[in-house]
Amino acid sequence: MxxxxxxxxxxxxxxxxxxxxxxxxxxxxxxxxxFINDLEREVGTYLFGRRMYAVMSVWEDxxxxxxxxxxxxxxxxxxxADKTVYSATLDAVTTARTRLEREFRPDDIRRxxxxxxxxxxxxxxxxxxxxxxxxxxxxxxxxxxPVAVGGGLPFLPAGLAASFELLEQRRxxxxxxxxxxxxxx
Numbered sequence: 001m002x003x004x005x006x007x008x009x010x011x012x013x014x015x016x017x018x019x020x021x022x023x024x025x026x027x028x029x030x031x032x033x034x035f036i037n038d039l040e041r042e043v044g045t046y047l048f049g050r051r052m053y054a055v056m057s058v059w060e061d062x063x064x065x066x067x068x069x070x071x072x073x074x075x076x077x078x079x080x081a082d083k084t085v086y087s088a089t090l091d092a093v094t095t096a097r098t099r100l101e102r103e104f105r106p107d108d109i110r111r112x113x114x115x116x117x118x119x120x121x122x123x124x125x126x127x128x129x130x131x132x133x134x135x136x137x138x139x140x141x142x143x144x145x146p147v148a149v150g151g152g153l154p155f156l157p158a159g160l161a162a163s164f165e166l167l168e169q170r171r172x173x174x175x176x177x178x179x180x181x182x183x184x185x
Contacts, residue, residue, distance in 0.1 A: 002116030004047075004109065006128040007039070007141040010155040011148060016125050018149035026145045029174050033070040039141065040077050043121040045112070047131075050087035052124030053098075060095040086127060106134040129157030137183050140164065146175040 009026040010016050017023045028036060048056060056078065063075020083098040093100050101108075104127065112120060113136070122128045122137065131137050142155065164181035171177050 002113040002118055002120050003138045004113060004120045004122055004131060004136050005043070005139045005141060006122050006132065006137050007036075007143075008123070008125065008128070008155050009143040009145060011145055011152075013148040013150065014154050014156065015149050015152035016155045018152040021152070025147050025149065026143075028143070028176070029172075030068065030070050032143065032172050032174060032176050032178075033074065035170075035172070035178065036143070037070060037073045037077060040074065040121065042119040043077070043081055044116065044118040045082040045084065045120045046078075047109070047120060047122045047127060048083060048085050049124040049127035050085065050090050052127065053083070053085040053087070053090075053093070056123065057095050081121075104130055106131075106136060109134075109136050125153055125155050125157070129160065132160055132162060132183070133157060135185065139167070140179075140181045140183060142179045142181070144177040144179065146177075 008016055009023070009028065011018075011025065018025070059075050059078040063072040063079075067075070079096065081097065083095065084101055085093055085098060086101050086104045088102050090100060109131065122131055128137065163184040165184055166179065167182055168180035169178060
């Protein structure tokens with residue numbers, strides 16, 4: 001059975017994007033990026049909402065010889081994975097190995113997990129919030145950046161009642177803190 005993993009970079013005060021929708025404050029340095037790459041190697045399928053897909057689709061064309069090694073590495077990882085985008089408004093997807101679904105259905109994700117041996121990554125706090133609320137997420141991997149942005153898009157949905165068990169933690173030279181949690185029913 002596959003594992004559904006929610007990974008995100010968030011501010012210390014709990015946001016993935018600030019009030020202006022910016023997230024440049026969370027750009028990982030080479031050390032953090034390489035660590036993320038090693039975690040993402042196990043992902044065979046990514047699930048994205050429309051906004052996260054728009055952000056991540058740049059990886060379709062990144063990773064050229066002029067890019068840093070960790071950028072080249074992540075581009076290969078992202079391009080090799082299957083991707084599903086959930087959107088009622090997106091006309092079409094523009095990246096390879098990508099399909100469009102109009103509606104997020106928890107039962108479809110349960111079937112995907114049952115049919116998968118590997119890891120399924122879910123990105124974007126809105127879609128991940130729906131999956132967390134439906135009890136579908138097995139693990140959360142949070143990269144907490146030592147900045148407070150004062151508001152924006154929260155990394156966990158309002159009203160979520162969940163229990164987490166700390167499985168792993170790591171502090172990076174930049175002050176970023178990695179927290180890996182199992183989600184408990």
